[in-house]
Amino acid sequence: MDKLEMRHTLLAAKARKKMSWDDIASAVGMSPVWVASACYGMNSASPDIAKKICTTLDVDGDIAEALVAFPTKVWDEAIPQDxxxxxxxxxxxxxxxxxxxxxxxxxxxxxxxxxxxxxxxxxxxxxxxxxxxxxxxxxxxxxxxx
Amino acid sequence: MDKLEMRHTLLAAKARKKMSWDDIASAVGMSPVWVASACYGMNSASPDIAKKICTTLDVDGDIAEALVAFPTKVWDEAIPQDxxxxxxxxxxxxxxxxxxxxxxxxxxxxxxxxxxxxxxxxxxxxxxxxxxxxxxxxxxxxxxxx
Amino acid sequence: MDKLEMRHTLLAAKARKKMSWDDIASAVGMSPVWVASACYGMNSASPDIAKKICTTLDVDGDIAEALVAFPTKVWDEAIPQDxxxxxxxxxxxxxxxxxxxxxxxxxxxxxxxxxxxxxxxxxxxxxxxxxxxxxxxxxxxxxxxx
Amino acid sequence: MDKLEMRHTLLAAKARKKMSWDDIASAVGMSPVWVASACYGMNSASPDIAKKICTTLDVDGDIAEALVAFPTKVWDEAIPQDxxxxxxxxxxxxxxxxxxxxxxxxxxxxxxxxxxxxxxxxxxxxxxxxxxxxxxxxxxxxxxxx
Amino acid sequence: MDKLEMRHTLLAAKARKKMSWDDIASAVGMSPVWVASACYGMNSASPDIAKKICTTLDVDGDIAEALVAFPTKVWDEAIPQDxxxxxxxxxxxxxxxxxxxxxxxxxxxxxxxxxxxxxxxxxxxxxxxxxxxxxxxxxxxxxxxx
Amino acid sequence: MDKLEMRHTLLAAKARKKMSWDDIASAVGMSPVWVASACYGMNSASPDIAKKICTTLDVDGDIAEALVAFPTKVWDEAIPQDxxxxxxxxxxxxxxxxxxxxxxxxxxxxxxxxxxxxxxxxxxxxxxxxxxxxxxxxxxxxxxxx
Amino acid sequence: MDKLEMRHTLLAAKARKKMSWDDIASAVGMSPVWVASACYGMNSASPDIAKKICTTLDVDGDIAEALVAFPTKVWDEAIPQDxxxxxxxxxxxxxxxxxxxxxxxxxxxxxxxxxxxxxxxxxxxxxxxxxxxxxxxxxxxxxxxx
Amino acid sequence: MDKLEMRHTLLAAKARKKMSWDDIASAVGMSPVWVASACYGMNSASPDIAKKICTTLDVDGDIAEALVAFPTKVWDEAIPQDxxxxxxxxxxxxxxxxxxxxxxxxxxxxxxxxxxxxxxxxxxxxxxxxxxxxxxxxxxxxxxxx
Amino acid sequence: MDKLEMRHTLLAAKARKKMSWDDIASAVGMSPVWVASACYGMNSASPDIAKKICTTLDVDGDIAEALVAFPTKVWDEAIPQDxxxxxxxxxxxxxxxxxxxxxxxxxxxxxxxxxxxxxxxxxxxxxxxxxxxxxxxxxxxxxxxx
Amino acid sequence: MDKLEMRHTLLAAKARKKMSWDDIASAVGMSPVWVASACYGMNSASPDIAKKICTTLDVDGDIAEALVAFPTKVWDEAIPQDxxxxxxxxxxxxxxxxxxxxxxxxxxxxxxxxxxxxxxxxxxxxxxxxxxxxxxxxxxxxxxxx
The missing domain is CATH 3.30.1160.10 (Cyanate lyase, C-terminal domain)
Structure with a gap:
């Protein structure tokens, strides 16, 4: 499972659970910005934190592995548009x-x-x-x- | 006098006076980042603050006028290199x-x-x-x- | 459902209903430019307006959810060609x-x-x-x- | 005299005269945006209007000729920064x-x-x-x- | 049907019919360059002409609708390579x-x-x-x- | 003398003589577009034509030499702005x-x-x-x- | 069949036949660089040569048609990387x-x-x-x- | 003396001497393309060859030093225009x-x-x-x- | 099989075998950086080394052929982002x-x-x-x- | 004195003194690559080292000040050409x-x-x-x- 698929799965789970980044961050004991960036695939999590994120969002263990993988950090536009x-x-x-x-x-x-x-x-x-x-x-x- | 000439004059005066941005900011009653950005030509100062900056740095009144002018804000590289x-x-x-x-x-x-x-x-x-x-x-x- | 799919669905419904942006705008009580930009996925609608757009165009509720989502606004060409x-x-x-x-x-x-x-x-x-x-x-x- | 030199002269004269674009526009009987764009060198003026702009701003006749010349319209940055x-x-x-x-x-x-x-x-x-x-x-x- | 699909269909029909752009242009009473550009999706046709193009090339009416649609004109390379x-x-x-x-x-x-x-x-x-x-x-x- | 200096000299002479490109072209027996492009420095002239252009515009022989030189053809913007x-x-x-x-x-x-x-x-x-x-x-x- | 599919088919056939570009070129009576560029889709072949290439590589006649088609020549990178x-x-x-x-x-x-x-x-x-x-x-x- | 000044001096001397690259190449015992590239500042010459080039073109010894210097090879346009x-x-x-x-x-x-x-x-x-x-x-x- | 598919297969096999690049390099008698670059598709291996890599990672012979193929070396971003x-x-x-x-x-x-x-x-x-x-x-x- | 002027002065002095980067590095007790980068204006030196560089190359104290200044590191081409x-x-x-x-x-x-x-x-x-x-x-x- 690559980071992109992981991200779609986690964002869908977050929507389903109706949890905010603050909720997830409290549940796993980390900061909301960092948790969001890990779920977006821009940071790697330790196995321990990865498991907590998966438990919190009720997703299976493949996702934990993808959260632990070291990301290649790229963005779409040299000059952002949004x-x-x-x-x-x-x-x-x-x-x-x-x-x-x-x-x-x-x-x-x-x-x-x-x-x-x-x-x-x-x-x-x-x-x-x-x-x-x-x-x-x-x-x-x-x-x-x- | 344009913003570029103003900037050279102000940075030279700052070096001559051996004042830090903190020193200048305290003297004029504003914040160091804003004062520096005004002296770099990326923000305009009110006539009152402009005069105080000039007094603090011992530069003449043409500079005050340049500080008051509304800048066109541009930077050199779409993707910065420094x-x-x-x-x-x-x-x-x-x-x-x-x-x-x-x-x-x-x-x-x-x-x-x-x-x-x-x-x-x-x-x-x-x-x-x-x-x-x-x-x-x-x-x-x-x-x-x- | 993402904004792109939402947009295709809404433009197809609009064609099917033979309604202009003016017609839809009147029906939902907003301005034509804003309604069009929301349907193109470049603005988010309140749940209330989203529902009205869906009713007007006879599309189902998933679309309303997509209209409410906060868009990432990007465009294809730094220098437009059309x-x-x-x-x-x-x-x-x-x-x-x-x-x-x-x-x-x-x-x-x-x-x-x-x-x-x-x-x-x-x-x-x-x-x-x-x-x-x-x-x-x-x-x-x-x-x-x- | 090219458009760039013309522009510097006109903006300096405007500052000296302490006139706004509205003032100049009223004096020459045109709209402020158009008058400003002609003085910036992005539009050409008819000989008649050019003369009026020069009279209003007290600049000599070479400037009028430059105002009449057909400009090549270019801008500095494909994606503006200011x-x-x-x-x-x-x-x-x-x-x-x-x-x-x-x-x-x-x-x-x-x-x-x-x-x-x-x-x-x-x-x-x-x-x-x-x-x-x-x-x-x-x-x-x-x-x-x- | 979008312009891209329309174009593939029309070019295939043209090859099958072994007609040149001149042939098609004569048949529909327009100029070859314009007819080709409409079939390539870079111009819209009136309903009348669209129907004639479809009849000439023996393609069905969906294509006519696509020919009538107003195109977004884009090209692949800012500096062409061919x-x-x-x-x-x-x-x-x-x-x-x-x-x-x-x-x-x-x-x-x-x-x-x-x-x-x-x-x-x-x-x-x-x-x-x-x-x-x-x-x-x-x-x-x-x-x-x- | 390089092509840029040549161009400034020739355009100034043309203005002074109040001749159009058509006038110059008739005088030297070539086409207006080609004559203009040679004077802009985008084409080279034969020694014979170069001399005629100089005579027509009353400029001296250095210019003729510059007209004869083979140009390096470059333009300012990959995507033109004017x-x-x-x-x-x-x-x-x-x-x-x-x-x-x-x-x-x-x-x-x-x-x-x-x-x-x-x-x-x-x-x-x-x-x-x-x-x-x-x-x-x-x-x-x-x-x-x- | 487009040039891309043609190219994949021809390169696969070449590998299967274990022929070099020199071998193919000799068999069809053309030069190796030209034959390779035609098979890569960057030049068109005459019907006669196209047929010879197909015979030599044991591929069917659709390929010959694709070899005869006039290519649009594009390359991937303005500044090559390989x-x-x-x-x-x-x-x-x-x-x-x-x-x-x-x-x-x-x-x-x-x-x-x-x-x-x-x-x-x-x-x-x-x-x-x-x-x-x-x-x-x-x-x-x-x-x-x- | 930098490579740019050297180049202007050498091209002017070449014009004055009315020598072709072939003439200079024969005189110094090297190939015309290489000699031209060294004079354009895109290759360095050995001290011996540099002296011969200077003698052939009647320019003084500073130029020889500039010919010997190791160039930084750059060109103006990523995609050439001429x-x-x-x-x-x-x-x-x-x-x-x-x-x-x-x-x-x-x-x-x-x-x-x-x-x-x-x-x-x-x-x-x-x-x-x-x-x-x-x-x-x-x-x-x-x-x-x- | 192209280099991209080869790469996915080899990285998956490496993960399954829980081998580091050092392990694989020792097993095939080459250096870790080179082995990794060959598996990433940025260098070609000799048939002999290719076979050793396949044996070490327990993948079949098609992969060996892909490792031997001469790569076209390209990278995604002119200015890297990671x-x-x-x-x-x-x-x-x-x-x-x-x-x-x-x-x-x-x-x-x-x-x-x-x-x-x-x-x-x-x-x-x-x-x-x-x-x-x-x-x-x-x-x-x-x-x-x- | 800015970094550019400093660099010209230092490179000229180095040529005059016929010292290599190794010679200068030994004299000041630092590494050749670092010393060269400081003289090129891409690193700042401590006041002590700056003075030693100036003594070694026989240049005056203004240069030392420029060596101590914190550089803005930029380079000319996103993709280098040399x-x-x-x-x-x-x-x-x-x-x-x-x-x-x-x-x-x-x-x-x-x-x-x-x-x-x-x-x-x-x-x-x-x-x-x-x-x-x-x-x-x-x-x-x-x-x-x-």
Whole structure:
């Protein structure tokens, strides 16, 4: 079973169970963004967590194996089109150079890891319109000289 | 004076004054990421803030006018190459679809605004290696039906 | 059922019923452009409207569910080829910079939302050749400084 | 004098005169969007109008000649990056196919001309946030068969 | 039935009938280039002509409906590869700017329509090698000022 | 002197002399499209014709040398943006496959040469709007088998 | 039967018959490169040669018809990836401008035809490593002036 | 002195001396294609040959140094536009896969080197039109297994 | 059987046998990277090695034939997206020019072959985090002059 | 002084001093590849090393400051053209997927860092042609789950 088939099965099971990502995340003891990305096939799960996801969503063990497999991470469009995802791309375009300068001024020459990395979504209620809070947390990796 | 010349002048003045973005931000009463982006030419400042930036960095009033001008926001590469900026692009590629699902499940069909939007950088000290914390805060905009 | 299958079913039903978008729009109490975009899978409908669309077109309830689902909005060609759509793209290319200046002069630094947004099509009869009137109506969003 | 130099001269004169596009448009008896696009070098003016623009902005007659010249219309990016212009591009991507169907249902097989074409910008005040109204008005051109 | 299936059916029928485009064009009273483009799915036919094409090629009435449908015109490669089509693309690249100047000098600022447009192919016999004569005939559309 | 400088000089001289391409073409005994393309730097002239062009436009002999040089033919955009040139590109996209079939049916497997090639522009007056007539005339080259 | 199916059939038959392109070429009295390109679907064969190819490879007459059909020549990648084909592309990149100059110095302004064109492959044995000899033979086509 | 300046100097000297590539090649004892590519900056010369080229063309010793420098080989367009160079690209596109098969059948799995490589241009006179003969000669390199 | 089917069969057999690439490589007496690349379809094996791979993985002889076939080497994305592969691409981008200079300074003008080439992967244990050691070993090929 | 000017100055000084990268690397106590990349502007040096590089090459202190500045790492071509660099790109294309599998089998799901990374060049003398040995050494970074 490949990641694509796994993903269809898991999303269908999630719909059938009427569970949110928060529900599943609580059930397996992980974070909603990570659980969703694993079910979308963009991260691998440990055998233990994979089993918990399958139990929670009532799907059989083949799926657990597919969740454990190491994914090849690819996306469809170099420049995303869906407005939700494009806005994130736009933020990288507009603020990328600024962030590089502000972060490197504090941390030195290096990058924020996208591998040793976690991310959370929060909702901030606001009478003028609720706000989405995305928190990206990545290890700083200094460039090596040798 | 265009934004490019303004930017060179401001970055040179910043280096001469040996001030960090934090220092300038405190002096003008705004956030470091926003101040840096205005000095890079990717945001416009109000006349009042523009004047404060110029005073802080000891540059003359033409610069203030350039800071107030409404920028055309463009970036050089559709797919960024500098490793710092590429990692952010990679996060959008790997997690974009996941984030869309997690956010829309909580907020309904819509997007996180990149216009009614703020962003902060923080440093989390960690014995295994300090971590960069990026916080994106955007108003949720529901799609309209009509 | 995904949006693509939904779309084929709805367009076939529309042909079978010999209804125009105007007819369907009147029947469900919404605007023709929005109704068409929802049936094409580029907007989500509320459960209530989805049900009305299905009743109007005599299709079953699975379709209603697909109309309610939040779409991922993508299009086939970065630069459109069909002459009808290309002309719109050309207008953006030729007048984009001009519009930005004219609008921002009146409204300040910001954008016209494509999310809090509606659009209408009208026909203006003219002996020298009828004219198409497209009206785009989007909320102005000022850039935030912080 | 080429269109680029003309444009810089006209925009500088406009700033010096502290006139808005509305002011200039009233003075020359044309529409603001068209006047702005001619000054940006994306449309040619008749000798008569060109002279009026020059008189209004107090610039000399070489500029009039440049305004009269037939432009080669090009734009910098196949996919625009500035958020203002991108939102228009996004509208074409999201609604292009829908518009083609809605318009052709009413008018027959053909296109909306981008040449025999006018456009207006209006401001609709709204307590929840002012709205931008763009009106595109193009002659319908039926495909010929032969 | 979509345009692709229609096209396969019509080309197969044409081969079976051993008719040339000239033969079919004469039978239906239209021009060979237009008839071929309608059968390839790049133009729509009136119901009357569609019926004649179907009668001429002995195919059933579903095909007529597909011929009448308004096509979405797309092509596979932004830069064509087949040597026949590439040579036409090359002519546009090499002579495009020249033609713009020569035509606009005679007609004023505007374009040659590709919609109100016809095209013919002729063969000029020549002892040094026969020559292909392509005649493009498009309405001149002056840019509007407003 | 390179082709670009030559072109600027020749277009300036043409404006100064207030001659049309037709005027120059008559004076040198060649066709307007070819003369324009040589002056734009997209074709080389024989020394004899080059001299006549220089005499006609009152420019000195360096220009003649540049007219005689063999050009490297390049154009700026793989997909043209100016509406005049784009319409020609669109014709190639919409009708390319059709033309290949219609021509090869008459001539056999091969191409229309873009090298052994001439082109003319004519104006057809028409009360409903004048029409542009482009005539492309290229030698048919059959594919060789060996 | 289309060219793709033809190609699979012919390559399978060739493998079954354990014949090399040289063997087939000798049997049909043509050159190996041309025979291979016809079987790959990149050239059309005369009915006579097509029949000989079919007889040699013991395949039935439908294949002959497909060999006679005029191909649309397309290739998968604008920049080839397979190392064998990339090296040829690299030669065009590195030496293209040089070849243009060397050939045009000898022949005048024009091109080497890729249509009235043949090509051969030879093996030159060499103790330091055998060498591949590719010979391209194309008619010189002078640019026409008119 | 960089390769670009070197190239301009050498081509100007060649024009001044009215020497062909054949003349220069004979004078320095190398092949015309190689000499031209070295002067264009796409190959490096040994100090000895560099000096001979400079002597032959009467240019000073800085040029010799630039001829000896190891070039970075780049070209302007991924898909060439000049018709002369495009025809070579087209040959690679149309025949690349065929050549790979024909050559590998004779030589085994591997490539024709573009580094251990030479190339010649010859003219074959022909009453029906002279022909260009390009001979590419590259060492066959078998893929290694390990 | 084509390379894609072969690859699926071999990877499935490897999973069933629970063998690592190291295990298979030892069994067939070749290196793990090469064995993996042959099973992925990016290198051809000799008949002898192909048979050993099939015996080791208990698959039948058709697979051996597919392993022996000469592959056409293509990859999906010009710019890789999976983070593992992108990091290698980034190394080529960041260090490519540097490596060219450092290697050519030692070896002269030429390249490192990617054909007469081997590669190994090693693991270096390190308390601060294990390290990956990639060793690329390619024959130096000097450019020929002729 | 920006990185580009710094690079020109350093390469000129290196040529003047007739030092190899090995010589400079020994003098400053770092590795040749790293020293070259810092001088090319693709890595930043510590103030101490920067001073040593300047002393070794006899250039003044402004250069040291430029060496210390944090670079924005960009490269000219998404797909490199110079044959030396292209071969490295080809290795990533041909072996990227293979390496991912071989490395992840040994190390788990993760990547080889291109930041905590070093690289060496060695020469292996060989009577059949010397070989280039590139050694890449990067920390393995496991993907985090959270």
């Amino acid at each position: 407005p939700f995802i494009y806005r994130l791309y736009e933020v990288v375009g507009v603020y990328g150079e600024t962030l590089k300068d502000v972060v490197q001024e504090q941390f030195g020459d290096g990058i924020m890891s996208a591998i040793d990395f976690t991310m959370e979504v929060d909702k901030v209620e606001d009478p003028k319109g609720d706000r989405v809070l995305l928190t990206l947390n990545g290890k700083f990796l200094p460039y090596k000289s040798w | 490793p710092f900026i590429y990692r952010l692009y990679e996060v959008v590629g790997v997690y974009g679809e996941t984030l869309k699902d997690v956010v829309q499940e909580q907020f309904g069909d819509g997007i996180m605004s990149a216009i009614d939007f703020t962003m902060e950088v923080d440093k989390v000290e960690d014995p295994k290696g300090d971590r960069v914390l990026l916080t994106l805060n955007g108003k949720f905009l529901p799609y309209k039906s009509w | 002459p009808f759509i290309y002309r719109l793209y050309e207008v953006v290319g030729v007048y984009g910079e001009t519009l930005k200046d004219v609008v921002q002069e009146q409204f300040g630094d910001g954008i016209m939302s494509a999310i809090d947004f509606t659009m209408e099509v009208d026909k203006v009869e003219d002996p020298k050749g009828d004219r198409v009137l497209l009206t785009l109506n989007g909320k102005f969003l000022p850039y935030k400084s912080w | 958020p203002f212009i991108y939102r228009l591009y996004e509208v074409v991507g999201v609604y292009g196919e829908t518009l083609k169907d809605v318009v052709q249902e009413q008018f027959g097989d053909g296109i909306m001309s981008a040449i025999d074409f006018t456009m207006e910008v209006d401001k609709v005040e709204d307590p929840k946030g002012d709205r931008v109204l763009l009106t595109l008005n193009g002659k319908f051109l039926p495909y010929k068969s032969w | 040597p026949f089509i590439y040579r036409l693309y090359e002519v546009v690249g090499v002579y495009g700017e020249t033609l713009k100047d020569v035509v606009q000098e005679q007609f004023g600022d505007g374009i040659m329509s590709a919609i109100d447009f016809t095209m013919e192919v002729d063969k000029v016999e020549d002892p040094k090698g026969d020559r292909v004569l392509l005649t493009l005939n498009g309405k001149f559309l002056p840019y509007k000022s407003w | 509406p005049f040139i784009y319409r020609l590109y669109e014709v190639v996209g919409v009708y390319g496959e059709t033309l290949k079939d219609v021509v090869q049916e008459q001539f056999g497997d091969g191409i229309m040469s873009a090298i052994d090639f001439t082109m003319e522009v004519d104006k057809v007056e028409d009360p409903k709007g004048d029409r542009v007539l482009l005539t492309l005339n290229g030698k048919f080259l059959p594919y060789k088998s060996w | 190392p064998f084909i990339y090296r040829l592309y690299e030669v065009v990149g590195v030496y293209g401008e040089t070849l243009k100059d060397v050939v045009q110095e000898q022949f005048g302004d024009g091109i080497m035809s890729a249509i009235d064109f043949t090509m051969e492959v030879d093996k030159v044995e060499d103790p330091k490593g055998d060498r591949v000899l590719l010979t391209l033979n194309g008619k010189f086509l002078p640019y026409k002036s008119w | 018709p002369f160079i495009y025809r070579l690209y087209e040959v690679v596109g149309v025949y690349g896969e065929t050549l790979k098969d024909v050559v590998q059948e004779q030589f085994g799995d591997g490539i024709m080197s573009a580094i251990d490589f030479t190339m010649e241009v010859d003219k074959v006179e022909d009453p029906k039109g002279d022909r260009v003969l390009l001979t590419l000669n590259g060492k066959f390199l078998p893929y290694k297994s390990w | 983070p593992f592969i992108y990091r290698l691409y980034e190394v080529v981008g960041v260090y490519g020019e540097t490596l060219k200079d450092v290697v050519q300074e030692q070896f002269g003008d030429g390249i490192m072959s990617a054909i007469d080439f081997t590669m190994e992967v090693d693991k270096v244990e390190d308390p601060k985090g294990d390290r990956v050691l990639l060793t690329l070993n390619g024959k130096f090929l000097p450019y020929k002059s002729w | 044959p030396f660099i292209y071969r490295l790109y080809e290795v990533v294309g041909v072996y990227g997927e293979t390496l991912k599998d071989v490395v992840q089998e040994q190390f788990g799901d993760g990547i080889m860092s291109a930041i905590d990374f070093t690289m060496e060049v060695d020469k292996v003398e060989d009577p059949k042609g010397d070989r280039v040995l590139l050694t890449l050494n990067g920390k393995f970074l496991p993907y985090k789950s959270w």
